[in-house]
Amino acid sequence: MKAPSFAYSKPQSLAEAFELATHPGAKILAGGQSLIPSLNMRLSAPEVLVDITGIxxxxxxxxxxxxxxxxxxxxxxxxxxxxxxxxxxxxxxxxxxxxxxxxxxxxxxxxxxxxxxxxxxxxxxxxxxxxxxxxxxxxxxxxxxxxxxxxxxxxxxxxxxxxxxxxxxxxALLKEERSVFLELARRHGDYAIIGLAAHRGAETRFVYLGAGATPVFARRASEARTLDAAISVLHEDIDPPADLYNSSATKLHLAKVLLTRAWNTLTTSH
Missing domain, CATH: 3.30.465.10 (Uridine Diphospho-n-acetylenolpyruvylglucosamine Reductase; domain 3)
Known part of the structure; x- marks a missing residue:
């Protein structure tokens, strides 16, 4: 399919971009790796495309x-x-x-x-x-x-x-802080079945992707003192939606697998 008709503008300053972005039906173009396919599939139909790549x-x-x-x-x-x-x-x-x-x-x-x-x-x-x-x-x-x-x-x-x-x-990461990112997908580069961004600093934060409509901060698991305790309360933090290939129960199981891996990485000495 071809994209619908739209006007195109490429501002050279933020002030110009702000002005154009207020126009009804304006859509911002940055890298275009999601927007352009959505235009070609006619899932998006902006009146004006504001290309900010020149700023x-x-x-x-x-x-x-x-x-x-x-x-x-x-x-x-x-x-x-x-x-x-x-x-x-x-x-x-x-x-x-x-x-x-x-x-x-x-x-x-x-x-x-x-x-x-x-x-x-x-x-x-x-x-x-x-x-x-x-x-x-x-x-x-x-x-x-x-x-x-x-x-x-x-x-x-x-x-x-x-x-x-x-x-x-x-x-910036401090000397005593640790971070780890883990993701499971059917093939490398595919959308994640489930993913986990974990950071341990002044507090520990386990945040899942693919587990809800937004990033899901697993607060109870993050506050747990032991891995077993974190795993036992994870179902209270996340209720991942099923997708075409995986049930909610499967994704919760995989979320626990990632939690275990992340916990072990964060607690390993430098």
């Missing part, structure tokens, strides 16, 4: 005063190859290798993944696990939204009309 200020990775900042237009491949991410955010470094295939990672962006909020996506769960902040901006200024509050429902996020995701920020 250089939305690209890049920085680490300042213990805070990692990743611009919205930073690609998966750039995150995958970044020595700063490998050192200061190993959770993302592990997760990005699970995102589709190299061709997709060369074009897809952090901001696009966050704004789409696919429940099987890796970044949203990682950002919740890291206690990250999503930086959003519009004509009225900038807002800082905790990742845990940003993802509101199935493909629904805390973006007001005319706002864009600008960046994600989180604390």
């Amino acid at each position: 250089g200020s939305l690209r890049g990775i920085s680490v300042e005063q213990g805070v990692v900042r990743i611009g919205a237009l930073t690609t998966h491949a750039q995150i995958e190859r970044s020595p700063e991410i490998a050192r200061h955010a190993p959770l993302l470094a592990q997760a990005v290798a699970h995102i589709a295939h190299p061709a997709i990672r060369n074009r897809g962006t952090l901001g696009g993944s966050i704004a789409l909020a696919d429940p099987a996506a890796e970044y949203p769960a990682c950002l919740v696990a890291l206690g990250a902040t999503i930086v959003v901006a519009g004509k009225d200024g900038e807002r800082l939204v905790p990742a845990e509050d940003f993802f509101k429902g199935l493909f629904e996020v805390d973006l007001r009309p005319g706002e864009l995701v600008v960046a994600a920020e989180f604390h």
